[in-house]
Amino acid sequence: MTGRSVKWPKFSEIGDKGNLCPYCSRAFERRPVKLSKCRDCGGQVYIRTRPFDGLRVLLRDSDLQVLENEWVICREVTGARLNYQIDKVLWSEAKERLVASLGRSPSLFEIGSLYYEERLSEFESKRRGSGVRFVILSLAIVAAHDGMFDRAIQGYLNVCYIDMSGSMGAHYKNSLEGPPVARVSQIAPGVLARLITLAARRGWDESKLRDSFIYSGERLFKKMPVYKKPDVIWPFLADVLFCTAIPLTI
Numbered sequence: 001m002t003g004r005s006v007k008w009p010k011f012s013e014i015g016d017k018g019n020l021c022p023y024c025s026r027a028f029e030r031r032p033v034k035l036s037k038c039r040d041c042g043g044q045v046y047i048r049t050r051p052f053d054g055l056r057v058l059l060r061d062s063d064l065q066v067l068e069n070e071w072v073i074c075r076e077v078t079g080a081r082l083n084y085q086i087d088k089v090l091w092s093e094a095k096e097r098l099v100a101s102l103g104r105s106p107s108l109f110e111i112g113s114l115y116y117e118e119r120l121s122e123f124e125s126k127r128r129g130s131g132v133r134f135v136i137l138s139l140a141i142v143a144a145h146d147g148m149f150d151r152a153i154q155g156y157l158n159v160c161y162i163d164m165s166g167s168m169g170a171h172y173k174n175s176l177e178g179p180p181v182a183r184v185s186q187i188a189p190g191v192l193a194r195l196i197t198l199a200a201r202r203g204w205d206e207s208k209l210r211d212s213f214i215y216s217g218e219r220l221f222k223k224m225p226v227y228k229k230p231d232v233i234w235p236f237l238a239d240v241l242f243c244t245a246i247p248l249t250i
């Protein structure tokens, strides 16, 4: 077992979190709270929140694009822009049941767990691979949304397993051999981007990623008609995760 780790650009510690002008470093008497001009150098000073640590910082105009790019990645990772389709009536029912049993307002992940677990057993009993994939992905997104990043990583690994095992390909349904073992092209780019970013951010190394992939994959393999066992698939996913040629744009 090697200790390779996932590499991904980190967010930058951009801007000034104190009260210094980002152009001339002169201290403001009062820290600006909205777009201002530095009295000393005349620079336009912008105030934005940075993904690096969530602090409001003072920025120069050339920093804005960098920050905007980082926010795009950040929103992708936390799933804030994703829709996880829900049946609103069943979702509220799940929420009400939790309020009654917990005696407090449940988190999004708690509602999601209850709501999706019920869908999952339906899909599993009908052996609907696409439904199972949808539930696992949705729960990972909800987990990331609630800041449960390790749980989200496990979910994304599971989705990669489903995609790479070929279980989704109707084309291979009647083939005993199953599809040829997966390539990068079979993984959803959004899922891969989130997996890589979270794994890098949470410091998951190769051994931890592999163990989680194999363990959760084995459980899925028992329930669903997927074609390749996780230990056969893992080396291919590992190549994608740890190689430098990751086909993603920032």
Ligand SMILES: [Zn+2]
Pocket: 021, 022, 023, 024, 025, 026, 038, 039, 040, 041, 042, 043
């Ligand atoms: Zn200045």
